[in-house]
Structure formats: C-alpha cells, structure tokens
Amino acid sequence: xxxxxxxxxxxxxxxxxxxxxxxxxxxxxxxxxxxxxxxxxxxxxxxxxxxxxxxxxxxxxxxxxxxxxxxxxxxxxxxxxxxxxxxxxxxxxxxxxxxxxxxxxxxxxxxxxxxxxxxxxxxxxxxxxxxxxxxxxxxxxxxxxxxxxxxxxxxxxxxxxxxxxxxxxxxxxxxxxxxxxxxxxxxxxxxxxxxxxxxxxxxxxxxxxxxxxxxxxxxxxxxxxxxxxxxxxxxxxxxxxxxxxxxxxxxxxxxxxxxxxxxxxxxxxxxxxxxxxxxxxxxxxxxxxxxxxxxxxxxxxxxxxxxxxxxx
Amino acid sequence: xxxxxxxxxxxxxxxxxxxxxxxxxxxxxxxxxxxxxxxxxxxxxxxxxxxxxxxxxxxxxxxxxxxxxxxxxxxxxxxxxxxxxxxxxxxxxxxxxxxxxxxxxxxxxxxxxxxxxxxxxxxxxxxxxxxxxxxxxxxxxxxxxxxxxxxxxxxxxxxxxxxxxxxxxxxxxxxxxxxxxxxxxxxxxxxxxxxxxxxxxxxxxxxxxxxxxxxxxxxxxxxxxxxxxxxxxxxxxxxxxxxxxxxxxxxxxxxxxxxxxxxxxxxxxxxxxxxxxxxxxxxxxxxxxxxxxxxxxxxxxxxxxxxxxxxx
Numbered sequence: 319x320x321x322x323x324x325x326x327x328x329x330x331x332x333x334x335x336x337x338x339x340x341x342x343x344x345x346x347x348x349x350x351x352x353x354x355x356x357x358x359x360x361x362x363x364x365x366x367x368x369x370x371x372x373x374x375x376x377x378x379x380x381x382x383x384x385x386x387x388x389x390x391x392x393x394x395x396x397x398x399x400x401x402x403x404x405x406x407x408x409x410x411x412x413x414x415x416x417x418x419x420x421x422x423x424x425x426x427x428x429x430x431x432x433x434x435x436x437x438x439x440x441x442x443x444x445x446x447x448x449x450x451x452x453x454x455x456x457x458x459x460x461x462x463x464x465x466x467x468x469x470x471x472x473x474x475x476x477x478x479x480x481x482x483x484x485x486x487x488x489x490x491x492x493x494x495x496x497x498x499x500x501x502x503x504x505x506x507x508x509x510x511x512x513x514x515x516x517x518x519x520x521x522x523x524x525x526x527x528x529x530x531x532x533x534x535x536x537x538x539x540x541x542x543x544x545x546x547x548x549x550x551x552x553x554x555x556x557x558x559x560x561x562x563x564x565x566x567x568x569x570x571x572x573x574x575x576x577x578x579x580x581x582x583x584x585x586x587x588x589x590x591x592x593x594x595x596x597x598x599x600x601x602x603x604x605x606x607x608x609x610x611x612x613x614x615x616x617x618x619x620x621x622x623x624x625x626x627x628x629x630x
Numbered sequence: 631x632x633x634x635x636x637x638x639x640x641x642x643x644x645x646x647x648x649x650x651x652x653x654x655x656x657x658x659x660x661x662x663x664x665x666x667x668x669x670x671x672x673x674x675x676x677x678x679x680x681x682x683x684x685x686x687x688x689x690x691x692x693x694x695x696x697x698x699x700x701x702x703x704x705x706x707x708x709x710x711x712x713x714x715x716x717x718x719x720x721x722x723x724x725x726x727x728x729x730x731x732x733x734x735x736x737x738x739x740x741x742x743x744x745x746x747x748x749x750x751x752x753x754x755x756x757x758x759x760x761x762x763x764x765x766x767x768x769x770x771x772x773x774x775x776x777x778x779x780x781x782x783x784x785x786x787x788x789x790x791x792x793x794x795x796x797x798x799x800x801x802x803x804x805x806x807x808x809x810x811x812x813x814x815x816x817x818x819x820x821x822x823x824x825x826x827x828x829x830x831x832x833x834x835x836x837x838x839x840x841x842x843x844x845x846x847x848x849x850x851x852x853x854x855x856x857x858x859x860x861x862x863x864x865x866x867x868x869x870x871x872x873x874x875x876x877x878x879x880x881x882x883x884x885x886x887x888x889x890x891x892x893x894x895x896x897x898x899x900x901x902x903x904x905x906x907x908x909x910x911x912x913x914x915x916x917x918x919x920x921x922x923x924x925x926x927x928x929x930x931x932x933x934x935x936x937x938x939x940x941x942x
Contacts, residue, residue, distance in 0.1 A: 319942055438844065473910075493814060496813075623938040
C-alpha cells in the first residue's frame with residue numbers, strides 16, 4: 319500500500335503513533351518508525367534538554383522518519399521547537415494552540431508539519447498554514463478531546479480540505495482502519511493500542527488496566543469546564559464527578575488533576591492516577607510488539623475490504 | 631446485496647429509517663419501506679388511536695415491512711404495544727427502557743422486535759431477550775443520546791453479540807455505510823438524512839436549517855442532568871447552556887424544553903424550537919426523495935468498497 323500519507327511522511331504503512339505525555343518516549347517512537355509506521359515523541363511541558371536526549375535516542379535506534387509533538391500552549395513550546403530544529407528532526411506535529419508564529423521558523427529549517435485538529439474549521443485553517451497532513455481526532459480518543467466523533471469528523475474534514483487526512487480516535491484494529499479509509503482518510507493514528515505494546519515503557523499496571531477494561535469503563539471528565547479528558551473510570555474520575563455535582567471552581571479540578579498522568583503512567587497508580595485511554599479500549603486485549611500491532615492491523619485491513627467486496 | 635438484516639426484516643436494502651418524534655409519520659415510513667428500506671413509525675407519547683391511523687395509512691401505501699417504535703418509558707407504551715398487536719404490525723422497535731414485560735406479549739402475537747441500545751451491556755441484554763436485530767446508536771445521532779461513539783460502539787457490540795447489528799449515529803452517505811460495514815455492522819439506520827427527504831412532512835424551515843448547517847452547528851444539551859440531546863445550536867440551546875452555567879435544577883430545563891420538538895418540526899420555529907439532528911448534518915445538503923437517498927447510498931457504498939480494494 320502506498321498513498322499520499324505514506325508519500326508525505328516517507329513511511330511504509332500509513333499508521334501514526336499518537337503523541338502521549340509520559341507514554342511516547344524514544345523506546346515507543348523508534349520501534350513504531352522502525353516497524354514502518356510513524357512514531358511521534360511527546361513533549362508537552364518537558365524541558366528542552368530532556369527532549370534532546372529522547373531525539374538522540376530515537377536517531378540511534380532508527381534511521382526512519384519520526385516526529386516531535388509540540389503542544390503550542392505549553393510554556394516550553396518554543397524550546398521544543400528550537401531543539402527540533404537544532405537536531406534536524408524531519409517532522410513536527412503541532413497540537414493545542416495557534417501554530418502561526420512557528421510556521422516561518424519551520425519553513426526556514428525545512429521541517430514539514432502535521433497538525434492535530436478537533437474541528438473542521440481548524441482543519442481548514444491548518445491547510446491554509448501549510449500542514450502536510452492533518453490528523454482529525456475524534457472524541458473517542460483518550461486524553462484531551464473535542465466534541466466531533468470520528469464517524470462524522472473524517473468525512474466532513476475530507477470534504478473541506480485537500481491535504482491528506484489521518485483519522486485518530488477510536489481506532490485499534492484493521493476494522494477501524496478500513497472504516498476510516500471508507501470515510502476518506504488516508505492514514506490512521508493509534509494511541510491506546512500502542513500503549514500496551516511491549517516497547518511502551520509505561521507501568522505494567524496501566525497496561526493491565528487497559529487490557530482488562532471494556533468500553534463501559536471509558537469516561538469523560540472536565541466537560542463542564544471545557545477541559546474534556548477521556549480516561550478509565552477510577553477513584554480520580556469519581557472525584558471529578560463529585561466536583562461536578564458540587565459545582566466546584568476549576569481550581570479544585572486542577573488541584574486533584576496535577577501530576578495525575580505521571581502518577582498512573584510512571585508510578586503505576588491506576589486507582590488515583592489519570593489512566594488516559596480511548597473508548598476502543600475494550601478491543602485492546604493483549605500485549606504485542608509494535609511491529610505485530612502494525613502488521614496485524616494491515617493484514618486485518620486487507621481481509622476486511624476483501625470481505626466487504628464479497629458481501630456486496 | 632442480501633445479508634442477515636435483510637433476511638430478518640424481509641427488506642431489499644439494509645437501511646433503516648430511525649424513529650423520530652414529530653418526524654417519522656406514515657408518509658416518511660411508507661416511502662422508505664416502499665423504496666426497499668425499513669420505515670419506522672415514531673410513537674413516543676402519542677395516543678393509541680392516532681398511531682392506529684398512521685399504521686393504517688402505511689398499510690394502504692405499501693405492502694412492505696415496517697415497524698412501530700415503542701418508547702418503553704412512555705406513559706402510553708402499553709397502548710402502543712396493544713395497537714401494534716391489534717393491527718398486526720410485522721415488527722416493533724423497542725427503545726428507552728426495559729422491554730422485558732413486553733416480550734411475552736410480542737411472542738404470543740408473533741411480532742419480532744428490534745432494539746435500539748446505547749451500551750454494549752444493553753446489547754447483550756437485548757440479545758438475551760430475543761431481539762432479531764440490535765441497533766447500536768452512537769452519540770453522533772440526533773436527539774436523545776448516550777456516550778458511546780459509532781466508531782468504537784459498532785465493533786465492540788459486534789464482538790459481544792451474535793445477532794446482526796445495525797449501526798446508527800453519524801451515517802448519511804454510502805461512505806458512512808461502508809465504514810459501518812467495515813466495523814462489522816450488517817445494516818445502517820439514518821435519521822437526519824431522511825428528515826430532509828421530500829416525503830418527510832416536517833416544516834420546511836427545519837429542512838432548510840439542516841441543509842444549511844455544518845458540523846460546528848451540532849451541540850449536545852442536558853449532559854449535566856444525564857439527559858443528553860443532540861440538536862442544532864440556536865436560542866434554545868443557548869438557554870440550556872445558560873442554565874448549565876447557573877447550576878439550575880432539572881425542572882428549569884424541562885420548562886423551556888417542553889413542546890420544543892413540536893415547535894420546530896411542526897410549527898417551523900427553528901430559533902426557539904428543538905431542531906434535533908446528527909453531527910453528520912454538514913453532509914446533508916439537498917432535499918431528495920427517500921428512494922433517491924436509498925439508491926444513492928447503496929451506489930456510493932458499492933463505489934467506496936471497490937475504491938478501497940483498488941487502493942490496497
């Protein structure tokens with residue numbers, strides 16, 4: 319298979335690993351890229367030199383393309399941009415904020431960018447700014463989410479822009495990939511599926527929690543304060559729900575949410591930490607290598623579209 | 631095309647028209663069934679004799695299968711069940727509530743039932759109760775919604791039950807049908823697409839509003855009180871948002887919501903009425919006959935799956 323996403327990113331399979339704070343480090347990123355997909359380093363509020371270390375690790379492990387994610391609203395966003403340019407990273411992924419000030423710097427450095435968006439309007443804006451690929455993320459995704467759902471977002475984004483669309487949110491299998499492509503996407507992004515990969519360095523408790531969880535365990539917190547986050551129901555999400563009931567101010571949410579992702583992902587506290595995962599979690603049932611995840615997804619994709627033809 | 635949904639319902643195309651209060655009357659239902667799909671009469675809180683009139687109208691207009699929707703929590707649910715039995719309606723669709731008490735009566739009358747569900751757990755329950763077909767409705771649907779999204783709900787329901795699954799929520803085109811089938815569905819249900827059909831008798835203002843709306847106009851009200859409804863943003867949805875901000879009691883919502891669907895659908899007040907529609911509304915761009923909607927959807931479906939095969 320080759321298509322515009324493969325060509326734009328220089329990859330074999332149009333499968334992107336979504337950037338996940340405290341999850342997508344050099345180990346995960348390098349393994350995805352080496353397996354023919356597209357790894358994306360998370361940076362969020364990280365310090366510049368820490369990200370430089372991760373970039374160097376990826377480069378030692380693979381010569382294949384990868385990206386660094388830049389969370390534009392982060393206080394260290396400009397630092398991360400600088401280190402990406404200094405280290406000649408081939409691509410950056412721009413998320414959460416207006417990337418306009420960064421565009422001239424990227425152009426000058428010859429770095430192409432992908433953009434993750436939550437609305438059709440943002441997709442149109444990112445095409446105007448020169449994004450090579452636009453990742454449309456449905457609210458079935460884990461972590462910070464918008465309101466669009468993949469089933470409706472993908473085709474409406476495809477209808478609105480000409481650059482290739484990658485579908486994110488709710489995809490963990492070849493069935494999901496076939497659905498996304500039926501809606502006009504030319505690539506998929508997976509997060510939850512890669513969290514339980516062998517190369518992912520998160521705490522085993524989180525992997526076990528995801529493998530055990532089913533769709534009913536997926537909840538959204540923070541909608542009231544327009545800070546919606548999808549994660550696995552636990553004591554933390556109950557505490558957020560209690561704040562909702564009490565009509566508590568946003569500061570109360572921040573107080574219990576601070577450091578919660580680190581607590582789960584790195585310390586293994588899946589009871590009081592934030593276990594971010596997508597609504598497709600019920601179909602993530604075993605730990606595999608990233609290469610197996612990618613190969614299985616592509617093989618299933620090919621099977622599904624042949625079955626569709628036979629049925630028609 | 632034939633499959634288990636076509637066989638179970640005795641229809642040519644596995645396309646169901648979703649029951650919509652003040653929208654899916656005999657005119658819409660008969661036209662969908664006559665065109666080879668499956669029309670479903672809405673009943674909600676209607677009086678028994680009014681529904682009898684609609685059933686008789688459908689029967690005069692078509693000899694093909696159709697169903698009456700029964701909203702189980704409605705005060706008139708038992709009356710509607712009785713008239714469905716008296717009029718020997720071939721199928722009923724059971725929604726919103728526990729249908730268990732109705733099952734022996736349906737069995738005795740030889741009436742098969744479909745069930746609309748919002749969670750995987752409900753799907754399993756409805757299979758146990760003997761549903762012929764289970765409609766899994768994603769939250770991208772218009773009207774009253776749950777939390778699951780179609781992209782994740784369809785495959786997780788398919789994995790959990792053996793009866794055929796019909797996908798509802800976010801589908802208005804052959805692309806959406808192909809996506810649903812890629813995820814394992816054997817039929818689709820459409821609502822918004824049929825609202826703008828020529829045979830639909832709702833006020834022209836509503837059809838015009840849907841044709842003009844894009845995905846950004848789709849909002850969800852009432853989540854705070856676990857009474858989520860998806861509709862088109864207008865003065866009514868702003869008023870609900872204001873109640874959210876004020877932390878108002880549920881009675882205040884009921885006061886402004888009462889009769890709001892009738893006001894829009896029948897009186898044409900799309901500013902203060904409730905204009906229920908799905909998140910796919912941006913792809914609903916013209917008024918067609920129900921036969922054209924069905925034929926175009928099937929033709930596009932066939933084109934899409936052939937394109938997928940060519941690209942692979």
